[in-house]
Amino acid sequence: MAFKFLPLLLAIASVSGSTVTVPRRGLLAPQKRDTSTPTCFAPATKLPPPKAADVKSAVASADAYLRALAQTDEVDSVVAAIVTPDGSIYEGTYGSLRANDSALVGLTVDRDSIYRIASVTKVFTAWESYILRDRGVLGLDDKVSKYLPSFKLDTTVRQLATHMSGIPGTLPAGNMSSWPHGFDGSGNPPDNGLPFPTEADTIAAINSATLMVAPYTFPLYSDTAYGVLGLVNAAADGKVNGQYAALIKRDIFDKLGMSSSSFKAPASTERVVVSSSEPVEADYDFLNAMDGAGGQLSSLADLIKSQQVLLDPSRSGSNISPYTVREWMRPLYNFADDFFSVGHVWEIVKRKDSSGRPYQFYEKNGALNGFHTLYGLNPDSGYGIIVLMSGSNFDPHGVAWELQDIFQPAIDTYRASVLKNTYAGSYVSADGKSKTSISVRNGNLYADAFVLDEEDILVALQGPDTQPVALWPVAEDGLTFRLSFGMPGLNGAPNYGCILEMVGFDPGYARGKAIGLVQFAVEGGKKVINVPSTGGKLIFA
Template identity: 35%
Template sequence: MSNKLLDYRVPSVAPPRSSARTIIYSFLILCATLAPAFWAGVLRFDAPYRTSFVAAPSCKVPLPNLLAYSPPTGDEAVTQEASLLLDAYLTERSAHDDIDSMTVAIVTPRGTVFERAYGSLRANESEPDKYGPVDSDSVYRVASITKMFTVLETLILRERGVLNWDDPVTKFLPNFTYSGASWSEHLGGQADSTQPQGPITMRQLASHMSGLGRDYPVQNVPNWPAEIPGSYGFRERPREEVLKAISDLPLVVPQYEYPVYSNAGMDILGIANVEANKLSSDTPDDEPQSHKELIQRDILHPLGLNSSFYVVPSPDIAAHIAVPRKDSEWADIVFGDTDDPAGGQFSSLRDLTTLMKTFLSPTAAGGLISRYVVREWLRPLHPWRDGMNEVGAPWEIRKLSNEMRMYAKGGNLPGYHSQFTLIPEQAFGVILLLAGEYTDTVSLTDVAVARFAPAFAALQTEAAAHAYAGMWRGDSAVVIVAVRDGMLYVDLLVVRGVDVLEAAGAGPGRPVALWSTGRKDEFRLGVGRAELNDVPIAGCEPYWISMDVYGYQSRGAPLDLVYFEDDQLMYPAAGVQLKRL
């Protein structure tokens, strides 16, 4: 798939200033450079102004995520333009016969900046006047987006002390076993002599790293390749049948070799969650006895997700289910307790928006897990060698222009196709629910990201410039902060005549990037190592290995700490506070 849609560049944005004031600041910068006496000894002639800028830094540091704290409203010119472009594209695309209906939202921690619905609620009806429109409350099968809820439940239980991420599955399912044989040993009748190598854990199941195959029991094709597998079918499977099939066959690959997408693994995770919760209780019979009951108690009910379920709860809700023209029977299929954790869930755009807002919030406000756990969860666990795709738990991760990551969970069942995508660095996400024969919701999501990511990047740059950029002056100190090429730089930091950036080890005449710590308005100076900073293959290594300036402090503060508080720039290691001019 081409990445051209996602290869965008956003111009630098200057801090908001009038023309007259800009001239004054330019004059002051010149004075700071050429007339140190003007500053009463602040600058020295041997502390040069930094003009040796690195055009293309080998280590790209993201801007602070200010949009998470002050999200766009959707009324900004750039978001309105993005909305018009996306709506025009989706209106045209949804008019094709392969899409029966579709609901789409662009979500921030505050809510939606774009929310649209296209097509017919009941495309299977023979009379057009019975089609009805879809809206944000229309219910779709979300297929494998269900897996995200299953892993979220595992994290909730872990935070309650019910289980650990690396617990073996056998702790909760003692009859769970798997074969340690290779396929050659299995086919050669030698499997019984080979013991499993290490446990299968909850973490492995959540990230598809257990080595388990896609589905069990496997479907037999006796005369391959003369006979081709038939169409996708479904039947409820007892837990014991699945466990027996897993124990009889070798793993696809050993654990942690690389991810193998496994519906069965996610089903086992969901079942293990239920058993772990019961095991931790003094009254296990009073606890949820199935995955759907556990999810209802811990996720759906607390968040008020009234349009999310595994079994249609009432005729009123049934009337809101989007039904595709083809494969309409899938609107009525109930997966059952064994298969629910991998793909049995229904949900709506409104419900998924409520959940996504909690993931994007910098404080996880209203959410079910802490911000600490969200940071842990939104991390790649396995990189593929294409340089673009990675795997999380259970995220399908892609890089945008080799910089930002999109954390997505997609879902596909006959007649239903969906995407739930987060872009944490810009504090927004995309939700897309579709009924019809068109399956490529990844490309539709890419179109949405291509329209909105540049808009969010421009707003993020503008916010950073407004908050931090400019000349800051204090007693015997001057700092110049600039936003350039999507990064925040300190171009000059001089205290009592000392060039602090050079003294800290950045090298002469070199601007230093401000690395956000993830705490609002707090940064570390990305000093790096002067001998490695311009070595392309070194990338980010010189900077992260030298973070905290090797542990040196002054006046109780790290030498590389900078933060902004009460309209002041604070550099506590030198004991200075500066005001913006």
């Protein structure tokens, strides 16, 4: 119906020059309803990343925050970074490398110190699944049993990766013999009294277990499922004798230069972080069955390299395509709190930038008893956050939240300045018959006027009471945009938000080009806007 309705609205608006009247809803419509109109912000424009000098005040504030955090009793050490495609614009490293040994407590952590990253491991397990999918040896909707014949459930690879399998999260389960008078036997091996399981033990436990919920009901966290995903990856590859650690080393660690990352503590331990609360965790061997769930060790320096690739997968040396990263960075299930979503490994929280523009922060948290970690990305603003802590502080999410509060405003200010300097201003054709005015508001680009060959396009579409039209980026080059006209006559109506932008984004073509397409360029030292639908060129005035 929308495809028939849109041309009708455009035709009426063009002929009459007035705003289309929106028909009243039927008599059975509820008398009381939400009439708010959520602001529809255009997707963020890809811009050159900021340098440390561009966020200088935030760097000082972050240092003060982390220095104070490292002095609390619950934190042995903390290392953190704010990462862009070009590398880190901030790194803070504070605290003790060997908090379990009073003789060595003076040794301090740095960017090369090696931490247990716990469930942040799952980021790389999911990453490997996409590498294998793109290589053609793994199907995300294949049954697990295709790769692990002893696996008896109808679970798919995608269900494992998105916590949608319903498989209990802590198998093989311990015996909570003192329940309800105590919690002994709860949690994962080895905390539940059982050793890290073998592959056979893990699959046998799953085959005999009752699912928490039916697959695709809603996501429930499962370390067990991610351990199996690691086994599936290794089996699908077929060249590493089923060993997950060897697969990740070949496809990710070696490819990206992550030389300090592994699944067993190195023989030379002078850079390995040891916590005061659980020193034994530094030496854990998760075994092949659970390496994919939480067995990885990494340094801040190594994780920075990985985030540079996810923030710019087109960079030299990348092992994943921009297409695949765009596919990966998507919510798959929204919880009923208007805040939290789940993706393919990601724990996604909704936040707002300085302009009130919502963004989604894609994070993965990790927790052992003595290590607490976070690996997060803000694709819209083009930066990531890494937090690695040792000690008993269990809240890396809270630390990352504080760092976002510190850095997001500074990055917003930088982005607004770049948008203004790169795009904003008045542009006029050589014959004076076409012109536009581009402005920056709330972190978005807008066309406040758009006249082509003496035709006022905004008046033609909106009537005399025109509103600025947002420019939506439609290519990775940061130069190609479309004016998003929405649906004339309905724009601004309650209860629509971005629905009208999506439905009305492609109203028509002239000379084989979209009528809203504009392309920024610099020619002869001057900023210009090319308008392919007319073949015209507007020059910065």
